[in-house]
Amino acid sequence: MDRRDILQALPFFAGLSERDWEKVIDLFSERQYKKDDYIFLEGEAPEALYVIRTGKVKVLRHSTDGKDVVLRVCGPGNLLGTVAVFDGGGYPGTAQVIEDCSVLAISRNDCLTLVNRYPVFALAVIADLGTRLRSSAEQIRSLAVERVEQRIARVLLKLAESAGSDAPEGRVIEMPLTRQDVADMTGTTVETAIRVMSKFRRQELIKTRRGRVVLVDIPTLQEIAEMR
């Protein structure tokens, strides 16, 4: 499987004409990262834009007091570093690998050139940013008005939808997730995340096995997420 097959399978590159491919393809280079590696750090000057081919990455920010906040979890097809590459400021968050991955990188300069030459890329970038703004808005609302149980139920459901697969026992979230990760995604502490998820497990709403979470009773989880 060469870079071309990889790129063509990604939504980001849909709509590019056959002959334009030749010019585009060589601008991307493949890189591999291991679990826990950093792809870039918050505040760094944007060197490149990344397209995830396989694996999972979380984008997080740390606060002065050591508490981390996970802004998003990305998988195959997602872009990393878009904001910084286009406005030239530092990366707004740190990108850390949660499951070994392979990414395609394009230098900031090449990326800007590409977008100027092929309007279709500009539209793809707009689509990406738009999707993220929608989910940011939802995350803001959730943090602002919902209680911890609701937020955790919501995050589990969202992960199951975007990165889950069906198994006999339920819907499996296909990534290794610690309670700390869940806490950082929902603005709470490890202890509370543990308590809530233990409660979910006792209620037979979820199962957990070696870092993986399985949603057993999705309707009830949805009720909890929508509660009140």
Place this chain on the structure above:
Amino acid sequence: MDRRDILQALPFFAGLSERDWEKVIDLFSERQYKKDDYIFLEGEAPEALYVIRTGKVKVLRHSTDGKDVVLRVCGPGNLLGTVAVFDGGGYPGTAQVIEDCSVLAISRNDCLTLVNRYPVFALAVIADLGTRLRSSAEQIRSLAVERVEQRIARVLLKLAESAGSDAPEGRVIEMPLTRQDVADMTGTTVETAIRVMSKFRRQELIKTRRGRVVLVDIPTLQEIAEMR
């Protein structure tokens, strides 16, 4: 002052060549809104993209239990409805006028055409979305890890910076803000917003007169905002 002068003064239209103006200018129509008017509602199909000429608008989401969350506050030069116009989904939030305003509207179709024809507009849209994603990330972090006092101090400082003017008594936030608005911007309740701002007033960090807030002691407010 005709539409042309208005448009040219806005950052969104910088970089457009002289003769392209003729084709662009007629696509925009001016509309006036009064305080508390809705420009569009959450979930509505995107009819148009709006550029604020004068006045202030808040974008908010309501939750099922009646609690509102203010996602952003926009002023002159800001775009409204960008996400929905480009992805075709419903508006992600409700746009409500907080200070009488004049906006320039371009229909969704014309907007899409424009962006396809003039790449500079696509870049302006990308810039707008990027800025908003940065501030969303900051808002998420703030809601996730900071205490109410910090969040309120931070919001006041941000408003003073983006929409403030200097007066002898301090920096004035140039918009009518209720405690409810502040509460909706910081994910808390009216009562708590009132308590915190009363405390700030007693500490002579701020003054309030007829809905306007004046920041008297910015350094101390910054300390509070950065506090752990």
Place this chain on the structure above:
DNA sequence: ATCTGTCTATGATCTTCATCATATTCGGAC
């Protein structure tokens, strides 16, 4: 000027969750 509704104010109480403290379990290294 007086009414009226909205906004601000403040106290009392109750929940939720953070914090602190300690086990216990698990998975990998050796």
Place this chain on the structure above:
DNA sequence: GTCCGAATATGATGAAGATCATAGACAGAT
């Protein structure tokens, strides 16, 4: 297997802030 660090578990306690209740201040309408 045994050791070890990380992740999970669970209790006790306290603090931040929500909720409920009530009252006063203020701006605009008549």
